[in-house]
Amino acid sequence: MRCLAALLLIAAGAAGAQTRYEGLCDASAAVALDARHFVVADDEHNKLSIYRRGEAKAVGQVELDAFLKTDKEADLEASALVGNRIYWIASHARNSAGKVREDRQRFFATDIRGTTVEPVGQPYMGLLADLLAAPALAPLKLSDAAGRAAEAAGGFNIEGLAAAPDGILLIGLRNPIPQGRALVIPLLNPAELIAGKGPARFGSAIRLDLGGRGVRSIDRVGTGYLIVAGPPADEGSFALFRWSGKPNDTLVPVKADLGTLRPEALFAWPDGQLTLLSDDGGVMVGKKACKDADKSKRSFRALDIRP
Template sequence: MRSTHWVSVLLLCAVGSCSNGNPAAPGANVPHLTFRGSCDASAAVALSDDSFLVADDENNILRLYRIADGSMPIRAFDLTAYLAIAPENPEADIEGATRVGDRIYWISSHGRNKDGKMRPNRYRFFATDIRGTGDEVSIRGVGKPCVTLAQSLVASPIGLQLGLDKATRLDDDLSKKERERLASKEAGLNIEALAASPDGRTLYIGLRNPLLPMASSKRAIVIPLENAQAVIESSAAAQFGKAMLWDLGGRGLRSMEYCPQQKAFLLIAGDPDERDNFALYRWSGEPAEAPTLAMLIKTGLPQFKPEALIPFGNRPELLILSDDGAIEVKVAGPDD
């Protein structure tokens, strides 16, 4: 049985303390947890020090988990109607999330599928508000999801400077070969990271693909979105800041989040394709400063594919989530 078809497991790994400057050393023997009810974890945020909300890139459901339980979700929130998802190829492909107060911003991949085919449902930038606490928490969509972020980015001065039009070719009539080249894990646009500045005014959009070729290496691209609230609440045109180009050893961004205890951003980087080459970096938040390597992610778990990280306000652990959708796992039933 393939876990891509049968909902199975969500693995998390505590990779080290956010409260000190030196996360766990490479190859450290770190604990792991298994959660059921989802297998394609792609983005997550902490709701409290003992619970988190996770998105699955193969459906449009947000699931609430309690860390201590290690079991099924406490609650689930289906966003299909709010996202105005068309019935054909109905997944939004949610890939990044970040929390600002009681609001969570989410972003989809804004990329083509594995064959390079356009999938309009994958072009969503949206927000949800948190109401209540504990088991009574509820999640509600805010305003209107933005479906034109990719077009705005490509047409912006920074998008033109980076040549993102070549990674999207949104309106072009492409041959099969050209289309396949623009698949999200080849040379096409693929957004996977989203992080808010400490004051919540700026959201940093991290690209898994494309990487920008430079003299010494291929650079990962991070683009500031300066008016996220207005984009969501009043459908304002997106305003982008100056891009940052980071040397992450040929890796792109998989996840990024601000860790208050370190007063710095932590980010997961990995190859644009499916190779096992993941690393954790630390960034001061200063645009002129480059991230520094904290550790190579070597958990000892087979097929561990980091897709999201969660720092907590008062917990020393950092949780890293793995997308296990391609792993075959025996389960008790379709909801397990």
Template sequence: MTRYVGMAEASAAAMLDEKHFVVAEDECNTLLVYALGQPKPVGKPIDLAKFLGTGDKASDIEGGARVGDVIYWISSHSLPKSGKPREWRQRFFATKVDAKAHPPTVRPHGSAYAGLLEDMIAAPELRDLNLAEAAKLLPEQEGGLNIEGLAAGKSDELLIGFRGPLRAGRAPVVPFRNPAAVVDGGRAKFDTPILLDLGGRGIRSIDRIESHYLIVASPVGDGGTFAIYRWTGKAADAPVLASELPSKGIAPEALLATPTSRKVTLLSDDGSTQPDAVCGTGTKAQQQVRALRVDLP
């Protein structure tokens, strides 16, 4: 197990090349770049606060997906613990990979979008998800809205993975048809959701690996078990259990994999085990995230 320093609540990640990856934390509007196996970040932190228009308010980034040289990111769009809607937790945005930099990094791309939830609520294709009511509930509540997964779809589309709400015990995956147009100023368009049987769990992470997907499934609330599923990406095909994960001591939020490897790296949300720290401070720099390597059949 490797420990990466500089954050405690890793929530989304994407590979930049075979050795480097970029990570978001849900409590800070900053991305950090790491080299695999090296505990400290490399290069400069990528401060997104001005780009996102959230000031010092955390946008709760929860999912990332690379399409070509663009990495898209999505926030949870959920209510905070106070139960009061916070518009700064509603962001969809993109960064572009700068592979020529040493080490590689990402830079803001296009414009950050704050209207995704509004578009989803208005979309006739998503009517059965009842997102308007889900958005009024806390994310840990039954039926509450919580977006935590984002993956490359077919062509230039994305798939949005929901930790909640579940529908008939199944986790929704929403095809997002036009992400590039949205970060260029357009409105979002969607296709009919796909409901996945993950043993009563929601989606904590979903990642496209060559022609299939790996899904980190987790409970909607704080109790329960985690697992990794394989899925073909076809609506008619059920996900297949690939690995049960430890029931205690790890809360996987992001998955890293390479197309040629059966080993994946899970980044754990370890915020509950460490003291709170203000973003950008020395104390924050001492926080740690555990990375667990898992062999898949």
């Protein structure tokens, strides 16, 4: 993969045309499976959809209800590729009414099998409790945040996950944003959790200046990271930043014309091209929001960013 600096010399005119993919609206996480296929999570349904690059209709699906042991949607929000394994994380958030949703407390993995994926190990359901009990994170007072609705001021909501060196993952929070800084928390033992060996262990939180925004997606690109930043609730602007991965390094804004996109997922193809996916669940389709429309009318947008 090309180095981060080369990949992110992006101007507004460097973005490719938008592509529309059918079958779901709320694209929330994605990973390239090979040079032609990618897998997408939908935060409204417990399934993964496989698409062929540039083709509108899904070519495969992986149902997750039985594996995740959920009765309602798990609110899948982010993914990270490590070798042949994809880690997935749910929001771990309360619903809009502030009620506990245990179905959203899931961390799990799939392995790539050709042009599809297969769940492996077991889903881990204790991540939130481990976060709240971690001594290294005590100054953040996450227990207070976790008691509020996901999009409430100072609420708790996970939306980012990225691979880091030595098998570590970085968890990005959409909310809270203490003192206007987004939070990224290192998860030190993800492989152990999938093997059923908890509890989760964490490093010290990293605070990033995303202009008052939270993390909507974070992905490792070359030796650094590209971050999609957005508001903790529905209202507000989105932006892209590149980050070296060093806690004290300044983030660099990336120029890209996002238009009306609400980017929730970012991934890199083997050829180095980057793709942003928009969560279009709230886009009106006739008189209904996309996520409430007939399945035949549901779709989400993708924007290729060419270095």
